[in-house]
Amino acid sequence: xxxxxxxxxxxxxxxxxxxxxxxxxxxxxxxxxxxxxxxxxxxxxxxxxxxxxxxxxxxxxxxxxx
Numbered sequence: 001x002x003x004x005x006x007x008x009x010x011x012x013x014x015x016x017x018x019x020x021x022x023x024x025x026x027x028x029x030x031x032x033x034x035x036x037x038x039x040x041x042x043x044x045x046x047x048x049x050x051x052x053x054x055x056x057x058x059x060x061x062x063x064x065x066x
Contacts, residue, residue, distance in 0.1 A: 003050040012052065019052055030055070 007016060015021035022030075027045075030036040037051040 003048070003053065005049055006046045007049055007052070009045055009047075012047065017049060019049070020056070 007019075009024050009027050011017075012019055012022055012027065013024050027036075031038055031045070036047070036055045038045050038047050040046070
């Protein structure tokens with residue numbers, strides 16, 4: 001997997017490249033709240049895989065240690 005490669009919302013929704021699948025409606029929400037980077041090409045939304053991984057890393061919740 002080349003992390004600089006672009007991925008479509010449909011590919012992310014289907015969990016391509018072993019990414020956790022995220023519904024397109026959730027992706028729309030993340031974009032509208034500016035929580036994830038994306039670009040548009042000819043009215044089509046695309047993400048770099050690295051941007052998705054950055055979003056996942058910044059939203060990781062660590063377990064509590066007793």
